[in-house]
Amino acid sequence: MAKRDYYEVLGIERTSTIEEIKKAYRKKAIQYHPDKNPGDKEAEEKFKEAAEAYDVLSDAQKRQRYDQYGHAGVGSGASSGGFGGGMSMDDIFSQFGDLFGGHFSSFGGFGGFGSSGSSRQVNRGSDLRVKVKLTLKEIAAGVEKKIKVKKYVPCSHCHGTGAADDKSITTCPTCHGRGVITRVTNTILGQMQTQSVCPNCGGEGRTITKKCTACNGEGVVRDEEVITINIPAGVAGGMQLSMSGKGNAARRGGINGDLLILIEEEPHAELVRDENDLLYNLLLTIPQAVLGDMVEVPTVDGKVKVKIEPGTQPGKVLRLRNKGLPSVHHYGTGDLLVNISIYVPEALTSEEKNAIKHMEKSPNFQPNPSIKDKIFSTFKHLLD
Known part of the structure; x- marks a missing residue:
C-alpha cells in the first residue's frame, strides 16, 4: 500500500516550522497512543505512522530529501520497511521521549510505555554512507543491488548486551534503572527539582559486572554485511536514499543507525x-x-x-x-x-x-x- 504524504499524516502545511511539527506530532501521538486505544491495531499503525513522519520532517536533511524526492528519498525506495514499521514502541519512545518530558504520562497519565518515569538512555548507532553507480538503463527500470558493507554489528557471543552472561547485567544501584538521578533543592522560591544523567551508568540504567571478552563489553564488533538495496526507477545523480536500521549497530543494544545511499549516474555514450x-x-x-x-x-x-x-x-x-x-x-x-x-x-x-x-x-x-x-x-x- 502506498505511503501517505508525511505532511498529511501530521495534518500540517509544507511550510510548517519545527515547533509546529513537534506540536502536531505530540497531538497525534496522544490521540493514537496504544494505552489509550488498547487492542486497536489501526490506532497502533497510525501511532507508528506519525512517528515515521516526525522522524523525517523534524530532521532538516531528511526533510529536504523528502521535499525533493518524496518517499524514495528517505527510505521507501530502498526497501527499508519505513521508520515506524522497522522499530518497536520502545524505540519510538526512546528516540522521541524528550517531546513528552521523558515519559508519556505527562500527557494524561496513561499507563504502559514510558509511564514508569524512566529516562533511560538508549544508544544509537552511527549512520553509514555508500555510493552506488547506475547506468541509464538501470535508472529507467529500477534495479536491485547487493553491496558488501563494513560496519559494526551486534556481538554474536553476548547478543549485543556487552556482558559475559545474563547474570553480569544488574540494575544500576544509583539510579535504580531510571538512567537519571533527581535532586530536590530548597530555594527562596520553594523546592526545585532537577534531573541529570546518572554518573554511574551513563544513563543506561544498568551496569555490567563482567564484560564479554569478544567485544570487550561494547556489544558490537566490526564485520561485513551484504545488503540488498531496491532502487526505484527514475532516481537521479546526487539523490540520496535511506535504509532505516541498516547502519552501524548501537553499543550494548539500542537503535541501529541508517544506511544512506548516494546515487551516482554513469554517463551514457550517446544519450x-x-x-x-x-x-x-x-x-x-x-x-x-x-x-x-x-x-x-x-x-x-x-x-x-x-x-x-x-x-x-x-x-x-x-x-x-x-x-x-x-x-x-x-x-x-x-x-x-x-x-x-x-x-x-x-x-x-x-x-x-x-x-x-x-x-x-x-x-x-x-x-x-x-x-x-x-x-x-x-x-x-x-x-x-
Missing part, C-alpha cells in the same frame, strides 16, 4: 539526460536530409527506427514520446528528443564540386525568406 527527458544528436548526410531516410537512434532499451522526412532542416527536433526516463514520483515518463544536425563534407572531388555548383543554380536549392527569418530569429534569441 544526455535532461531531468526525465533524454537528448540525442542525430547527424545526417546531405542526401539523407534532402531525400529522407529511415535511420536508427539509440534509446535506453536499444535502437529504434525513425523516419526522416525529405527536406529535413538542421536544428529540427524529433520527439519520441515516452522513450525517456520515468519520474521517481510516478508522474509519467519523459521523452527522447532527437536533434537533427547535418554533416557538411570538408573535402570534395572536382566532380562533386561541379555537381554541387550545378544544383546550386536550381531554385529548389535557394533558401526561402521564411527559413532565413527563422534562422535569424533563433540566432538573435541565443545572443540575447
Whole structure:
C-alpha cells in the first residue's frame, strides 16, 4: 500500500516550522497512543505512522530529501520497511521521549510505555554512507543491488548486551534503572527539582559486572554485511536514499543507525539526460536530409527506427514520446528528443564540386525568406 504524504499524516502545511511539527506530532501521538486505544491495531499503525513522519520532517536533511524526492528519498525506495514499521514502541519512545518530558504520562497519565518515569538512555548507532553507480538503463527500470558493507554489528557471543552472561547485567544501584538521578533543592522560591544523567551508568540504567571478552563489553564488533538495496526507477545523480536500521549497530543494544545511499549516474555514450527527458544528436548526410531516410537512434532499451522526412532542416527536433526516463514520483515518463544536425563534407572531388555548383543554380536549392527569418530569429534569441 502506498505511503501517505508525511505532511498529511501530521495534518500540517509544507511550510510548517519545527515547533509546529513537534506540536502536531505530540497531538497525534496522544490521540493514537496504544494505552489509550488498547487492542486497536489501526490506532497502533497510525501511532507508528506519525512517528515515521516526525522522524523525517523534524530532521532538516531528511526533510529536504523528502521535499525533493518524496518517499524514495528517505527510505521507501530502498526497501527499508519505513521508520515506524522497522522499530518497536520502545524505540519510538526512546528516540522521541524528550517531546513528552521523558515519559508519556505527562500527557494524561496513561499507563504502559514510558509511564514508569524512566529516562533511560538508549544508544544509537552511527549512520553509514555508500555510493552506488547506475547506468541509464538501470535508472529507467529500477534495479536491485547487493553491496558488501563494513560496519559494526551486534556481538554474536553476548547478543549485543556487552556482558559475559545474563547474570553480569544488574540494575544500576544509583539510579535504580531510571538512567537519571533527581535532586530536590530548597530555594527562596520553594523546592526545585532537577534531573541529570546518572554518573554511574551513563544513563543506561544498568551496569555490567563482567564484560564479554569478544567485544570487550561494547556489544558490537566490526564485520561485513551484504545488503540488498531496491532502487526505484527514475532516481537521479546526487539523490540520496535511506535504509532505516541498516547502519552501524548501537553499543550494548539500542537503535541501529541508517544506511544512506548516494546515487551516482554513469554517463551514457550517446544519450544526455535532461531531468526525465533524454537528448540525442542525430547527424545526417546531405542526401539523407534532402531525400529522407529511415535511420536508427539509440534509446535506453536499444535502437529504434525513425523516419526522416525529405527536406529535413538542421536544428529540427524529433520527439519520441515516452522513450525517456520515468519520474521517481510516478508522474509519467519523459521523452527522447532527437536533434537533427547535418554533416557538411570538408573535402570534395572536382566532380562533386561541379555537381554541387550545378544544383546550386536550381531554385529548389535557394533558401526561402521564411527559413532565413527563422534562422535569424533563433540566432538573435541565443545572443540575447
